[in-house]
Amino acid sequence: xxxxxxxxxxxxxxxxxxxxxxxxxxxxxxxxxxxxxxxxxxxxxxxxxxxxxxxxxxxxxxxxxxxxxxxxxxxxxxxxxxxxxxxxxxxxxxxxxxxxxxxxxxxxxxxxxxxxxxxxxxxxxxxxxxxxxxxxxxxxxxxxxxxxxxxxxxxxxxxxxxxxxxxxxxxxxxxxxxxxxxxxxxxxxxxxxxxxxxxxxxxx
Amino acid sequence: xxxxxxxxxxxxxxxxxxxxxxxxxxxxxxxxxxxxxxxxxxxxxxxxxxxxxxxxxxxxxxxxxxxxxxxxxxxxxxxxxxxxxxxxxxxxxxxxxxxxxxxxxxxxxxxxxxxxxxxxxxxxxxxxxxxxxxxxxxxxxxxxxxxxxxxxxxxxxxxxxxxxxxxxxxxxxxxxxxxxxxxxxxxxxxxxxxxxxxxxxxxxxxxxxxxxxxxx
Numbered sequence: 001x002x003x004x005x006x007x008x009x010x011x012x013x014x015x016x017x018x019x020x021x022x023x024x025x026x027x028x029x030x031x032x033x034x035x036x037x038x039x040x041x042x043x044x045x046x047x048x049x050x051x052x053x054x055x056x057x058x059x060x061x062x063x064x065x066x067x068x069x070x071x072x073x074x075x076x077x078x079x080x081x082x083x084x085x086x087x088x089x090x091x092x093x094x095x096x097x098x099x100x101x102x103x104x105x106x107x108x109x110x111x112x113x114x115x116x117x118x119x120x121x122x123x124x125x126x127x128x129x130x131x132x133x134x135x136x137x138x139x140x141x142x143x144x145x146x147x148x149x150x151x152x153x154x155x156x157x158x159x160x161x162x163x164x165x166x167x168x169x170x171x172x173x174x175x176x177x178x179x180x181x182x183x184x185x186x187x188x189x190x191x192x193x194x195x196x197x198x199x200x201x202x203x204x
Numbered sequence: 205x206x207x208x209x210x211x212x213x214x215x216x217x218x219x220x221x222x223x224x225x226x227x228x229x230x231x232x233x234x235x236x237x238x239x240x241x242x243x244x245x246x247x248x249x250x251x252x253x254x255x256x257x258x259x260x261x262x263x264x265x266x267x268x269x270x271x272x273x274x275x276x277x278x279x280x281x282x283x284x285x286x287x288x289x290x291x292x293x294x295x296x297x298x299x300x301x302x303x304x305x306x307x308x309x310x311x312x313x314x315x316x317x318x319x320x321x322x323x324x325x326x327x328x329x330x331x332x333x334x335x336x337x338x339x340x341x342x343x344x345x346x347x348x349x350x351x352x353x354x355x356x357x358x359x360x361x362x363x364x365x366x367x368x369x370x371x372x373x374x375x376x377x378x379x380x381x382x383x384x385x386x387x388x389x390x391x392x393x394x395x396x397x398x399x400x401x402x403x404x405x406x407x408x409x410x411x412x413x414x415x416x417x418x419x420x
Contacts, residue, residue: 040270044270045270067393099399128256129260132256132257132260133260136260147261151257151262154226157223157228159228172219175254179253179254182257
């Protein structure tokens with residue numbers, strides 16, 4: 001019953017946003033202002049978590065919303081408006097992360113990370129969480145973005161596929177590889193696995 | 205249950221764990237995956253890893269101060285967008301005409317060189333596996349120049365790693381004309397695409413010749 005209510009509420013929201021988007025396509029400033037206010041906080045927080053930079057998040061958020069303004073007329077209603085908007089954010093963020101990744105690779109700081117791991121007390125849960133977050137930063141951009149769409153924005157598998165413009169099977173593969181890469185990163189950094197730490201048993 | 209059935213069940217359940225965790229699985233699918241995880245050590249380990257990943261994403265990072273743009277700032281952006289949109293429409297019209305001309309030229313080129321023996325490199329059209337999926341939109345023509353010493357194989361590999369490439373042709377001088385189909389890109393996206401491509405080892409320059417990009 002609860003999920004049925006949630007579904008109905010979601011449909012109402014989408015219908016309202018669809019009407020706004022139709023008005024935006026006709027250059028309606030006020031409708032754009034409403035969509036802007038609806039999406040700005042979510043987009044900004046999403047992009048801030050991805051980039052770690054206030055300035056980059058602000059620039060990318062504005063860029064996403066300008067693209068929304070420019071291309072509203074081409075939305076065909078084949079997905080929810082939010083999925084379409086987050087698809088735009090995905091493409092902008094991907095281009096940004098690719099650029100940043102290229103810069104980071106040249107610093108070769110993986111060795112530094114490993115050395116730091118050995119000298120840090122890893123026993124606290126807080127530090128474990130920091131390392132898991134570091135592992136997310138190390139993921140290839142497409143995997144990192146897929147993880148963020150699924151866990152931060154809570155998109156379903158089908159919605160993630162639409163937002164990222166890939167088949168559902170590719171979304172599942174990216175999530176699989178993201179989890180595997182995270183585990184490998186933690187193992188290489190000397191972070192003990194959750195089960196070993198909590199119960200002293202080897203993970204099976 | 206046979207091993208193969210178990211493996212299949214395991215495989216399907218493992219794939220669904222992220223959406224069990226974010227609450228978007230249907231009730232019946234969630235029940236089936238939960239039931240499986242309770243009896244499968246491998247999937248339990250996956251479930252724990254994904255839980256860590258989710259918790260890290262949602263976790264105790266500093267919540268940013270979200271800027272709160274004022275209405276007049278929003279209107280300013282809208283106005284900037286309006287002129288940008290008009291510019292885009294003009295450019296798009298020009299682009300369609302240009303793409304049509306290029307398509308005619310490409311067909312003529314392919315026909316006139318159809319007698320080329322196998323293995324001839326220049327002026328052939330190479331299509332990617334995604335060309336059928338992507339066909340129907342506007343092609344943005346990216347002129348790729350490579351550094352000296354880059355082999356044909358390396359050039360193909362470089363083009364192969366670019367996104368949304370429909371096809372490409374090779375000029376007599378060995379440079380590539382790459383057709384990229386992008387879904388309503390902004391000028392920033394096109395510029396980013398050029399910059400990303402230029403940073404690839406072996407690429408000397410990458411330029412969309414169908415658009416005049418503004419100086420940023």
